[in-house]
Amino acid sequence: MEITSTTLSNMFAQIAEAMAREKDRLCELDGVIGDADHGIAMELGFSAAAKAVQALDLASAEPTLVFNTAAKSFLNAVGASSGPLYATAFMRAGATVKGKPVLDDGDFAQAFIAMARGIQERGKAEIGEKTMIDAWLPAADACEAALSTGRTLSECLAAALTAAEVGAEATKAMLASKGRASRLGDRVLGHMDPGAASAVVVIAAMQKALA
Template identity: 65%
Template sequence: MTEFTTDKLIRMFTTIAGAIEANKERLSELDGVIGDADHGVTMDIGFGAVTEALANLDPAGTEPTQVFNTAAKSFLNAVGASSGPLYATAFMRAGAAVKGRTSLDRDAMVAAVAAMAQGIQDRGKAERGEKTMVDAWLPAAEAIRAAAEEGQSLQACLEAAVKAAEEGAEATKAMLASKGRASRLGERALGHVDPGAASAVIILAAIAGSATA
């Protein structure tokens, strides 16, 4: 059975950082249409800080909860924008969900992803349909839980989450924004993918890709 050890979890965050960096310009372009045009840069800074902080941990003496907690603190310290508190909360919730575990099996990773989604929703006070990253994260959480209940493998569960997030992000094109700067645009925001939802897909895809790495 595939599991995320502490070392693998640290490498997962490095993979996320690399994927965000590779898509930094695209994310900022998406944000430029409906926001400050800095989402890609902000996320890149945040995950860059995460990888630096995690590099200082000794995997042999560190549990997954500490990895998530370190990621939360370093992301929040590096990012002052709205995504900072959102992802800090997500990682803290994930850490709490897997507390006491020395490695993360399918059910633990399902719990972690679901906790991240719930943390983002709670901190952002957002509901589905408001053209935010919640429109990608909530479907992902539902899909990963459903796949686990069907007895699918960890990899299959993560892939189901990615697919649902992709569909959720695409659906934001048809939504009017009611949060943040995009809410001021009214119908001018139609036809554009929410940048936060787009980066959520990148993060989840990197997590899924890390399962077999």
């Protein structure tokens, strides 16, 4: 499919809408192992990103500018831990598609993979540490595997979403080794990581917008 800056703007709008719907659930999850504000932060960040992107001249703006604008506005809206992580993700996506006025399936899939790698490098997290990486990294790997077998973007993102859901579910059985949750020991067992849960929301909205 042909992905323009307008397509990306619609995608950010859909993510923002999904975060508004899921805000309370994410705050509830965060209340168990954090300070109960993850849903608020994610809604603020994606709402700011969607508005800033919408304000661009989308007819002339290249996808790189859309991603960079989303990165800057997300970071300005969310100073907390998820701010720099998602800002890095969108900056990496922008760098991956630099100079391309329109993206094809493979371009966006590569941008998606770059997002996950950017989050991992910025957060210095590994699989099994009960963070958003437990959803994002399997999603990127699944997307990459689907892409390598010639799947469409919709199929790549569907595979990514399934992997993210499995990864997020797996965080219930993990102890946390990063952030505030790491001080709670066994009390975090049985609870899904809010960052992994919100990653699933992001990926599901992307898949829906680009299907």
